[in-house]
Amino acid sequence: xxxxxxxxxxxxxxxxxxxxxxxxxxxxxxxxxxxxxxxxxxxxxxxxxxxxxxxxxxxxxxxxxxxxxxxxxxxxxxxxxxxxxxxxxxxxxxxxxxxxxxxxxxxxxxxxxxxx
Numbered sequence: 001x002x003x004x005x006x007x008x009x010x011x012x013x014x015x016x017x018x019x020x021x022x023x024x025x026x027x028x029x030x031x032x033x034x035x036x037x038x039x040x041x042x043x044x045x046x047x048x049x050x051x052x053x054x055x056x057x058x059x060x061x062x063x064x065x066x067x068x069x070x071x072x073x074x075x076x077x078x079x080x081x082x083x084x085x086x087x088x089x090x091x092x093x094x095x096x097x098x099x100x101x102x103x104x105x106x107x108x109x110x111x112x113x114x115x116x
Contacts, residue, residue: 016043017067018082024075032085042068087113 014030016039033039043066070078093114100108106115 015065017065018078019067019069020073020075020078021071022075024078026075026078026082028082028085029089032082032089035085035088036081038070039068 015027016030016033018026018028018039020026028039034045039045073081091111091113094109094111096108102108109115
């Protein structure tokens with residue numbers, strides 16, 4: 001099963017294929033993948049690296065793509081992780097106040113997507 005997620009402009013078309021423990025392949029945009037410490041470590045990049053730094057991995061000037069095995073995560077869970085990362089790019093979760101203003105998540109986070 002392959003799940004394709006959105007990518008933005010042509011400069012953002014770089015992607016990473018994540019392969020779960022049960023063999024599911026999930027594509028994630030490089031912009032979203034950079035939010036993951038696991039991906040940063042595996043590709044030796046940081047969240048602040050720009051796309052030009054990634055072009056060094058591609059001599060033919062085609063859209064680079066990487067594949068990473070994620071052996072401790074099943075496909076269904078990995079799909080949700082990627083969904084979260086992609087959503088975080090579009091609508092970053094607001095900072096949760098400390099101390100917490102309520103005893104439940106609805107009282108602490110105002111963005112419905114993150115509550116559900």
